[in-house]
Amino acid sequence: MILRIALALFAVPIAGGLLAGMDRIITARMQRRKGPPLLQPFYDVIKLLQKEATTVNMITRFFTTFSLCFTILAVVLLFTGQDLLLCIFAFTLACVFFVIMGYSGYSPYSFIGAERELIQIMCYEPMILIAAFAFYEVSGSFHVEVVWKLDQPLITRLPLIFLGLMFILTIKLRKSPFDLSMSHHGHQEIVKGITTELTGVCLAMVEITHWFEIIFSLALVYIFFVSSAAYMQVLAVFICLAVYFLEIVIDNVFARVKWKNALKISWIVTGVASLANFVILGLL
Amino acid sequence: MVFKMKFIKKSPWILHYDGSSCNGCDIEVLACLTPLYDIERFGAINTGNPKHADLLLITGSVNEQNISVVKQLYEQMPNPKAVVAIGVCAATGGIFKDCYNVQGGVGEVIPVDIYVPGCAARPEAIIEGVVLALNKLERRKSPRKDA
Numbered sequence: 139m140i141l142r143i144a145l146a147l148f149a150v151p152i153a154g155g156l157l158a159g160m161d162r163i164i165t166a167r168m169q170r171r172k173g174p175p176l177l178q179p180f181y182d183v184i185k186l187l188q189k190e191a192t193t194v195n196m197i198t199r200f201f202t203t204f205s206l207c208f209t210i211l212a213v214v215l216l217f218t219g220q221d222l223l224l225c226i227f228a229f230t231l232a233c234v235f236f237v238i239m240g241y242s243g244y245s246p247y248s249f250i251g252a253e254r255e256l257i258q259i260m261c262y263e264p265m266i267l268i269a270a271f272a273f274y275e276v277s278g279s280f281h282v283e284v285v286w287k288l289d290q291p292l293i294t295r296l297p298l299i300f301l302g303l304m305f306i307l308t309i310k311l312r313k314s315p316f317d318l319s320m321s322h323h324g325h326q327e328i329v330k331g332i333t334t335e336l337t338g339v340c341l342a343m344v345e346i347t348h349w350f351e352i353i354f355s356l357a358l359v360y361i362f363f364v365s366s367a368a369y370m371q372v373l374a375v376f377i378c379l380a381v382y383f384l385e386i387v388i389d390n391v392f393a394r395v396k397w398k399n400a401l402k403i404s405w406i407v408t409g410v411a412s413l414a415n416f417v418i419l420g421l422l
Numbered sequence: 423m424v425f426k427m428k429f430i431k432k433s434p435w436i437l438h439y440d441g442s443s444c445n446g447c448d449i450e451v452l453a454c455l456t457p458l459y460d461i462e463r464f465g466a467i468n469t470g471n472p473k474h475a476d477l478l479l480i481t482g483s484v485n486e487q488n489i490s491v492v493k494q495l496y497e498q499m500p501n502p503k504a505v506v507a508i509g510v511c512a513a514t515g516g517i518f519k520d521c522y523n524v525q526g527g528v529g530e531v532i533p534v535d536i537y538v539p540g541c542a543a544r545p546e547a548i549i550e551g552v553v554l555a556l557n558k559l560e561r562r563k564s565p566r567k568d569a
Contacts, residue, residue, distance in 0.1 A: 329470050
């Protein structure tokens with residue numbers, strides 16, 4: 139247990155940062171550029187910690203800190219095999235704090251970013267809850283540790299639910315075409331969206347939160363592929379990496395959509411996929 | 423607390439502002455991001471946000487209309503920060519110097535650290551200017567205090 143908590147607290151941000159670094163290199167190679175060094179996200183965060191922190195509203199730092207803390211809590215709960223619903227609620231609470239942080243700035247760009255972040259939450263939240271419900275239907279428990287004892291991985295019973303989850307991962311990983319509230323690419327129409335007002339330590343915390351979010355999202359993928367077989371437990375890690383690579387490809391291929399389209403597309407895809415999966419589960 | 427800015431050299435985030443220029447230098451600045459020059463290999467990002475930026479790249483001269491904009495952008499950038507004036511217009515006003523609304527170079531309004539010569543400035547010269555500005559920036563100390 140202590141080992142798993144230590145893993146969630148120390149290995150997860152390092153792995154998340156390395157994945158973010160890999161992301162930037164792969165993106166650069168896809169655009170026929172050389173790209174930054176692998177450790178670039180860490181350099182960025184250390185620089186931000188050293189820079190002056192100008193805060194327009196002191197409460198901003200409070201909400202940013204809470205967003206980071208609840209994201210860490212969600213990852214710790216997931217890694218220790220606790221209740222999946224509790225993980226999701228902790229994760230959602232972190233997202234809510236992040237939105238309030240956006241509203242606590244005075245910039246209109248920050249406001250628009252916060253509104254779009256809310257819309258993004260509307261896009262992906264139903265699917266995450268449906269995935270948890272489907273998890274319960276198949277495994278008979280909400281406890282994550284059950285997946286380690288399954289004979290067959292969840293993907294064999296829930297392939298369409300997994301497709302829906304993969305769709306919303308694009309939103310959660312802040313990848314194009316759904317990077318509405320804040321984009322990692324330059325020249326977004328709303329400056330830097332929800333993070334426009336942030337500087338120094340606060341921005342560094344947002345970056346670290348994103349590293350945790352990456353691992354949390356990929357851990358949800360891992361849950362679908364892991365089973366009691368030892369080879370599946372290793373294979374699932376590689377599948378997670380493959381999913382992340384696919385997200386990078388999607389990020390580079392698609393242009394940003396409008397918020398109405400994002401909402402429509404995500405609800406239609408996740409709705410149809412999950413409904414079809416439940417119908418098939420009922421027939422079997 | 424006083425820190426020496428060791429990591430700023432590895433992660434310079436850039437804000438690009440176009441004063442009143444012919445857009446020649448702007449195109450060259452953007453050329454630095456393209457596969458041929460790829461300034462991101464030094465960790466540089468073109469942010470559109472002064473609050474995230476470490477370096478302010480200004481092309482073109484300042485005029486009556488954009489003096490307040492340039493000042494505001496500079497003031498919104500958190501310390502430590504540096505300004506690179508790109509092209510002859512940003513240095514002295516260049517070919518537009520005698521226009522009725524042109525004030526002159528960027529140095530008239532905000533302190534400039536590095537002047538990059540050229541009309542238009544070559545991407546190689548711009549990258550060298552950025553590297554020189556970073557060397558200056560690294561020696562500056564961060565106050566790291568809440569404003």
